[in-house]
Amino acid sequence: MKIETQCLHEGYEPGNGEPRALPIYQSTTFTYDSTEHIGKLFDLAAEGHMYSRISNPTVDCVERKIAALEGGVGALLTSSGQAATLIAVLNICSAGDHIIASSSIYGGTFNLLDVTLRRYGIECSFIDPENGDAAIEALFRANTKLVFGETIANPAITVFDIERFAKLAHRNGVPLVVDNTFATPVLCRPFEFGADIVIHSTTKYMDGHAVQIGGVIVDSGNFCWTAERFPGLTEPDSSYHGVAYTRDFGRAAYITKARVQLMRDLGASPTAMGAFLLNLGLETLPLRMERHCANAERIAAYLSTHQKVEFVKYPKLPGNAYYERAMKYLPLGASGVIAFSIRGGRERAVRFMDALTLASNVVHVADIRTCVLHPASATHRQMTDAQLEAAGITPGLIRLSVGLEHIDDILADIAQALEQA
Structure with a gap:
């Protein structure tokens, strides 16, 4: 099967x-x-x-x-x-x-x-x-x-x-x-x-x-x-x-x-x-993953062109350091999780996250609903600066878990929050 x-x-x-x-x-x-x-x-x-x-x-x-x-x-x-x-x-x-x-x-x-x-x-x-x-x-x-x-x-x-x-x-x-x-x-x-x-x-x-x-x-x-x-x-x-x-x-x-x-x-x-x-959840997993990946690719492309975004980490984004490897191991998509860094560091990252209205600021990821997290302040706060750097985490890094909402609604929420960052 x-x-x-x-x-x-x-x-x-x-x-x-x-x-x-x-x-x-x-x-x-x-x-x-x-x-x-x-x-x-x-x-x-x-x-x-x-x-x-x-x-x-x-x-x-x-x-x-x-x-x-x-x-x-x-x-x-x-x-x-x-x-x-x-x-x-x-x-x-x-x-x-x-x-x-x-x-x-x-x-x-x-x-x-x-x-x-x-x-x-x-x-x-x-x-x-x-x-x-x-x-x-x-x-x-x-x-x-x-x-x-x-x-x-x-x-x-x-x-x-x-x-x-x-x-x-x-x-x-x-x-x-x-x-x-x-x-x-x-x-x-x-x-x-x-x-x-x-x-x-x-x-x-x-x-x-x-x-x-x-x-x-x-x-x-x-x-x-x-x-x-x-x-x-x-x-x-x-x-x-x-x-x-x-x-x-x-x-x-x-x-x-x-x-x-x-x-x-x-x-x-x-x-x-x-x-x-x-x-x-398993019964609908293939359908959900297809939508998560499609939405994430659109969001990653949008963020990669925004002047307030320092960098975007998403393997299926052309030019990403892991693009070729993703084509080998992840040909159907690289999940709905994106990491990107706001210019200006932690303060601006927090300002962006607090301005979101559709996306939830939660200690969770890979949900049907779009959610965000600031790793340096939450899941990785026990790590030293050197360990954070080794894990690829900057002060302005945000983990964005793209959900199953309509892509236009997710984009609109991100756009208005970036204006306030």
Whole structure:
């Protein structure tokens, strides 16, 4: 099926006389005919749902849909995008390990990797993703466990060279983890370019309506986990009577461990209602992304010619430094998110934002409604000036998330606000 059809039909197939819409299984637990069957569930020897912290029928349907959209062997929904990032890392990293990450990633992810995980003994080296191969190769260590990047960086709006970093990671025996939130599988499927694990903040375009927070991890099933570097996947798990994930679950080893070990212990689980709402968003995702991209391209072109605008960052804008790369990875569009800088710095940027009447000034992005944010004052305010510069964030930078309103109305609102900036 094409992705437009997958968004409607994957994951849930009603039988004769069953509901056409995905049901909400609002239950914490499930009944079985025998203690023997429940024992098999806890031994991971039988399929089924024992407790909604680990799995739930509504959640399962949405996980299977997203896995199909990305082309993976399995997916795990989480309570937030941050939870998805955390579990994706902790699934193969522990105290004493090391990871490599692009310096232009989302501020919340940067803080998680640079501060919180460092406190737990996991060290992260950040690299300018445009550095040469030699500089990146020099960062790999014997204890390096993964490489991390974002398809479209938030809010720098740079395009990650997935194929190049996949080759670098694989050459050094580690997987590439890609945050595909802004692109969604409609615009880019990182597994097709060599990525091994994909994560999303489903709060953004996948949901699209700003009604529920969530995240997801998708496993390609393609990475070959080795005993020396990833013992947690290859050696027996004493908490599951000696299950060895690579031996017992094959290509689904990574995502199975993430669910039955980390979700079990950390409890960052989604709700059945949240999964139901997410599924509603997924059903219209291709239509929405087409409109987001079309509107954003018009807005980016307009801003690029305005005298009060210092620069515009949008990969599909001719002349953009990432234009050619976007044509490779994002041929259908580069999402609805634009970064641009107002001349005069922070004061004028704030004046512009406060003058908007249609667009909302919110701590959110990738919504059906147009919204704006000043990253240096909000999502990235914990970063130093040097870190902000490395992430491509200037004092006057504004993150504009173009919505689905009529393009003329969005343009009119931006024009009048620029007059007052």
